[in-house]
Amino acid sequence: MRYKILSVDDSKTVRIIIKKAFKNYDCDILEAGNGVEGLALAAKEPPDVILLDVTMPVMDGVEMLTKLKSDPALKTIPVVMLTAEGGKDNVLKIAKIGVRDYIVKPFKEDLLVQKVGRIIDLKPITDAPAKGKSIFDPANILVVEDKPAILAQIQDGLKHTPWQVQGVATTGEAIDHCGRNAVDLILISLSLPDDAAFTLFRVLRTNLKTKYTPIFGLVVKTDATAQQQAQQVGFTGIATKPLDLPELEAKIARAMNLDTSERYFRIEGDLFVMRLPEACTPSVLNEVGTYLKTKVSDAVDSGIGKAVFDLHDVKRLDMPLIKVLLTAMQTCREVALQYTLVGAGPIVAECRGYEDTRGWQFHDNIEAARQSLLQKAGALATPVAAGE
C-alpha cells in the first residue's frame, strides 16, 4: 500500500522540500496551500499523515486542526505540525488540540522523514522488487565486531565480490556509520560486551534508514543461547564462527535478495551458456535449479537457438550435479534449444562411470562447442531442405 502524506503550507518552497525529502520513499505527497484546501483534500482523499503549517492565509493551521479534530471522519488522521511558530506557549496551546508531533522550522529533511516514519511504515523505494540488484552490483556491508581478526577474515573472504566491507568496533560507531552512509547489510558480533548487539539491533530497527536492512548475528557455533536470543528478537540470520565464507556469501546474497543467476547463466554471442563453478555445492545447485527454466526461456525469447553447458571448472561429478544437468537438457529439449557440453580432464572420465552420462560428448572449449552446434544445425537443415 502506498501511503499518502498531505502537506498543508502556503509556501510552495516548503511543499517542494517535503516532496524532495520523501522522494526515495514509497509514498505520495498531496498538497494544499491553506486550511480550507487542506480540509477539502483530506475529506476527498484521506491521507495517512498531515504535515500542517500554522500561519497561512484564508484559514490558518490552528483553525484547520480544530475543524479536523471535530470531524468524526477525519479526527483520527495523525497531524504533525511543521511551522516556524515555536515558543513554549504556542506549542502547548496547539498540542492541546491534538497533534502527534511538532517540528519547528528550520528543519532537516532527515528529521522530518524520521518523525513521519514513526507514524507510518515508510519503506524506501529501493525495497521494491522491481529494482532487483545483481550479485555483480556494489553493496555496502558493515561489520560490528571488536575482534580485528574476524573483520579481516570477512574482508579477505569477500574481497572477490564487488561488496565493500567496513568494520567498526562499537555500537556508537555503528550508529554513527549508519547515519552517514547507506548500508545494505549489517553483521553484528553477538559477543560484544553488555548485550550491546541486541541494544544496537533495537536502535537500528527504530531508525528509518536501517529499519529494513538485513542484520546478521555473528556468533560462536556452540553458543546456542545467543543464537536463540538473536532469532527471537528478529535478526535476519546467523553466521557462525568459525566462519564458512562461501556460505556467508550465499547468505548475504539471499538476504539482500540479489540476483545470482549471472554467475551461472550468460549470453555469449549467439550462445546461451550455463557455466558451473569448481565446487557445485548443494546451495550452488539449488540456485542453478531455481533460475534454470526462466533463463532458458529468456534466451529463447531473445532469439538464441543454441546452448552450451560449460563444466570446464567442475572438478567432481556426483548425482545431484547429474540431476541438474539432466534437468537442464530436458528444459532445452522442451523449447527446441540445441545444446552441447564443454569439459575436460577428470570430469569427462567420470562421466563414463554413470549410466546416465556415459554417452555425453564434451568439447574442449566454447568455440569448439559453437562449431559443433553450427555443423549439427547445418546437417539437420540440409536434408530437410533437399527432401522438400
Place this chain on the structure above:
Amino acid sequence: MPAIQDIPDTVFEDTITRAVQEVFSTMLSQPARYVPLKGTHEENALNLEHPHVVGTVGFIGAINGLIYLYLDVGFAQTCAGNLLGMSPAELEELGDEAVNDAIGELTNMTVGTFKNQLSDKGFPCRLTIPSILRGSRFRIEPISSATRRIYRFDIGGHNLTADLLMQPGE
C-alpha cells in the same frame, strides 16, 4: 516583563545572529558570520545600488515588529536553488516567483526563530505572512515610534542584511 527600550541591544544582536545562523546552517548548510557595523556603515548597509530581493515577516504581540532580510538577486537565486535542490536552469524555468517564495520562506524561518526566542524570554508574539519586495535604489523608513537595528552577515562571501523595526506591543 521589561519595556522594549530597556532590553539591551546585545539581546537583539544575539537573538537575530542565532536565528540567521540556525536557519542558514540547517536549511542551506551555510555558516553565517556576524559582521559588526558602526556609524555611517550602518546607514550605508541599506543603500541598494544593485537589484535586491527583500523578504519581510512581521510579528505581533508583546512586541510588534518587522524584519527585512536583504539579499542581492544573485545570492537570492543561489539560496533558492540550494533550498529547492534545483539547478540554475531548473530554477530559471520556474521564474522569479520561485525565488520570491524561497526567500519568503527563509525570512519566515529566520523571523520565526527570532520571535520564538523573544516568546521564551517573556514577550509572546505571533508571526504574519511573508511578503517580498524587489528592486534597487529604494529605502524603507520606519515610523518615528519604532526603533531600528541593522545587522550584517557574511554567508559564503555574500552579504545578508537584517533590518529590525520594533515598537512596544499589546
